[in-house]
Amino acid sequence: MTEATVDRAISAALADIAPEIDFDTLDRAADLQSEADLDSMDFLNLLAALAEALGIEVPERDYPQVRSIDGLVTYLSARQPA
Amino acid sequence: MSEPGYYRMPSLGADMEVGTVLEWYRGPGDEVHRGDLVALIDTEKAEIEAEIFQDGTIGELLVEVGVTVPVGTPLATVVPVGSQAAAAAATATATAPAALATAVAPAPPPPAEPSAPAAVRPIPPAPATVPRRGDRVIASPLARRLARDRGIELADVSGSGPGGAVHATDLDSGPTAVAAGVERTSPRREPAGDADPRRAIARLMARSKREIPHYYLAHDIDLEPALRWLAAENETRPLAARILPAALLVRAVAVAARAVPELNGHWVDDRFQPATTVDVGVAITRRGSPLTAPAILGADRLDVGATMAALRDLVARARRGGLRASEMAAPSITVTNLGDGGVDVVYGVIYPPQVAMVGFGRIAERAWASDGMVGARRVVTATLAADHRATDGHTGARFLGAVAHALADPERLQTTEEDR
Numbered sequence: 495m496t497e498a499t500v501d502r503a504i505s506a507a508l509a510d511i512a513p514e515i516d517f518d519t520l521d522r523a524a525d526l527q528s529e530a531d532l533d534s535m536d537f538l539n540l541l542a543a544l545a546e547a548l549g550i551e552v553p554e555r556d557y558p559q560v561r562s563i564d565g566l567v568t569y570l571s572a573r574q575p576a
Numbered sequence: 577m578s579e580p581g582y583y584r585m586p587s588l589g590a591d592m593e594v595g596t597v598l599e600w601y602r603g604p605g606d607e608v609h610r611g612d613l614v615a616l617i618d619t620e621k622a623e624i625e626a627e628i629f630q631d632g633t634i635g636e637l638l639v640e641v642g643v644t645v646p647v648g649t650p651l652a653t654v655v656p657v658g659s660q661a662a663a664a665a666a667t668a669t670a671t672a673p674a675a676l677a678t679a680v681a682p683a684p685p686p687p688a689e690p691s692a693p694a695a696v697r698p699i700p701p702a703p704a705t706v707p708r709r710g711d712r713v714i715a716s717p718l719a720r721r722l723a724r725d726r727g728i729e730l731a732d733v734s735g736s737g738p739g740g741a742v743h744a745t746d747l748d749s750g751p752t753a754v755a756a757g758v759e760r761t762s763p764r765r766e767p768a769g770d771a772d773p774r775r776a777i778a779r780l781m782a783r784s785k786r787e788i789p790h791y792y793l794a795h796d797i798d799l800e801p802a803l804r805w806l807a808a809e810n811e812t813r814p815l816a817a818r819i820l821p822a823a824l825l826v827r828a829v830a831v832a833a834r835a836v837p838e839l840n841g842h843w844v845d846d847r848f849q850p851a852t853t854v855d856v857g858v859a860i861t862r863r864g865s866p867l868t869a870p871a872i873l874g875a876d877r878l879d880v881g882a883t884m885a886a887l888r889d890l891v892a893r894a895r896r897g898g899l900r901a902s903e904m905a906a907p908s909i910t911v912t913n914l915g916d917g918g919v920d921v922v923y924g925v926i927y928p929p930q931v932a933m934v935g936f937g938r939i940a941e942r943a944w945a946s947d948g949m950v951g952a953r954r955v956v957t958a959t960l961a962a963d964h965r966a967t968d969g970h971t972g973a974r975f976l977g978a979v980a981h982a983l984a985d986p987e988r989l990q991t992t993e994e995d996r
Contacts, residue, residue: 514863533861533916534820535891542816551815554807 495548500570504563507543511536522563529562549575582650583614583634586626588904590928591780592619596644597651601625606634608654615651617901620776622868626901631657777866784928788843789964792923795976797983798946799824799939800953805986809880822913823884825936825956827989830854830875830883832978833909838971839932839962840908848931848966857907857927858887860894869927870899871907880989906930915939915956924961931963932972934979 505517512530520529527537544566545551550573552560560566585595599616602608613625614634635653639645772778802824810818833840833854841850854876857869870893872878872886893899910930914922915938924933937957944953958979962972982988 512863527916528918531863534822535888538815538818538820538888545815554810554818 495571495573495575497567497571500548500567501563503544503547503570504540504566507540507547510543511539520563525561526563526566527561544570551576581630581632581654581656582638583628583630583652583654585639585645585647585649585651586617586901586905587647588617588619588622588624588626588901590906590930591776591783592647592904594644594646595619597639597641598623599641600637602634604634604636608632608634613900619904622899622904623897624899624901624904628654630654633657774866780927781925784925788926788928788931790926790961791964791969791972792959792961793969793972793976794921794957794959795973795980796942796955796957797980798944798953799956799983802983802986802989803939803954817881817885819880819884820887821939822915823880823887824983824986824989825913825958826856826858826872826875826887826911827878827880827883828979828982829909829911829934830856830872830878831982831989832975834876835978836971836975838967839960839975841931841966842906842908842929843931843963843966844929851908853908855907855909857910857930858890859910859912859924860891862895868894868899869907869910869912870894870903871905873902879991909934911936921957921959923959926961926963931966932975933961935959935961 508515508517508530512532515530520526526532527534530536532540541552541560548570550570552569556569560569588595596618597615598618600614601616602612602614608614608628609631610627610629612628614628615626617624617626632654635655637652639649639651645651799821803821806819806821806824813819833856837850838848840854841848843849853874855871855873856875857871859867859869861867870890872883872890875883875886878886890899890903906927906929908930909932910924910927911934912922912924913936915936918938920937920940922935922937924935926933935958937959939954939956941952942955943950944955945951946953958976960972960976962975
């Protein structure tokens with residue numbers, strides 16, 4: 495899976511959860527929850543939307559690796575859909 | 577033949593004084609059953625789909641779309657099930673529909689009787705928020721908002737409503753009217769309301785601090801056992817069914833509210849009235865809109881997984897629209913969870929007429945001493961703001977103790993009262 499595909503999926507999922515934010519202006523290395531003002535329910539919904547779009551479920555124990563946009567892209571692009 | 581009844585403007589929260597019918601889902605002659613959604617109601621802070629709590633047939637609609645009326649005002653006649661003369665009865669009651677629909681007269685009842693949100697009750701004198709006669713133009717809030725948006729002077733519009741009241745539809749015939757239905761195209765996207773969306777919560781919170789002598793307690797709770805149980809549980813669940821710590825906390829509050837019923841209920845008519853059900857309100861933030869606190873109904877009967885499903889559904893509907901009247905009518909106790917905001921402790925403000933607000937701050941690792949050892953444990957500070965008229969600190973302490981006790985034993989959270 496290419497990084498561009500993952501990037502588009504994240505952008506689309508965030509547009510649904512937090513429509514007022516501008517994806518291109520987010521700090522990609524920063525903690526996404528505080529950067530986009532997502533609560534834990536929003537974050538769970540984000541991962542659910544990505545699982546739907548990409549076919550990859552992030553287990554809870556891997557949450558530390560997917561705290562930022564960069565982290566999500568690296569993690570998801572390295573994996574194959576289930 | 578039984579007398580026809582009325583479907584009345586429901587009380588969709590303790591702070592609601594008036595409501596506007598935005599849409600009728602059912603019309604004259606339609607059969608309705610208890611729990612059916614019959615109308616979309618605009619309160620000052622949200623658009624709510626309102627249920628009916630009678631079985632019967634809708635006779636006549638007494639309040640048209642766009643008209644604002646006080647809580648308790650008859651909105652439609654309902655002919656009870658079994659009546660042969662449904663249509664006739666409906667016609668017979670049509671003697672004074674216009675008078676009923678005017679926004680001029682009756683005032684709202686005192687806030688929220690918990691179990692009977694739309695019950696008939698005596699009508700006290702009118703408050704200032706109800707549109708009134710005089711030098712001011714009588715108009716529905718929807719009409720006011722549309723007029724403001726379109727730059728129309730309400731005084732220039734001839735109202736078709738009772739007493740010349742201006743309705744939203746009247747604006748469409750005006751010279752500057754834009755395409756009709758603009759406001760209706762996406763009725764659930766935006767929480768409707770006043771120019772100032774904070775007005776309703778401002779009024780409610782001011783009332784809380786004016787009337788309720790709050791006392792505050794705090795209790796640090798070791799969440800390690802509960803979170804370990806949760807991690808193992810979530811390993812077995814698909815992502816979509818994963819449980820958040822927030823669901824554990826709500827579940828623990830429901831268990832504690834059952835165990836200490838002195839904090840589960842409402843202060844009405846100068847005394848505490850215990851609630852018969854545990855309906856846990858959850859403070860939910862919404863992007864661009866004020867906080868709302870609808871209830872998970874019958875929360876004490878839900879295990880952790882079911883609590884999570886209910887919480888997720890409630891949050892989604894609070895943010896996108898579609899909350900039900902029964903969820904907005906006063907919960908029996910409310911939880912606020914500011915843990916995601918990074919604060920350690922939150923001291924809540926009670927939603928009247930409730931008597932308790934439970935707060936949870938951030939779940940964080942702290943140095944924790946137990947059994948003569950100091951270790952790093954994940955800990956949350958639970959707080960209670962409670963009404964000192966209804967209870968004393970001793971009762972509050974028992975409540976927080978019950979919350980801690982429930983969280984110390986995750987198995988206890990897994991099962992409901994009925995299972996035990």
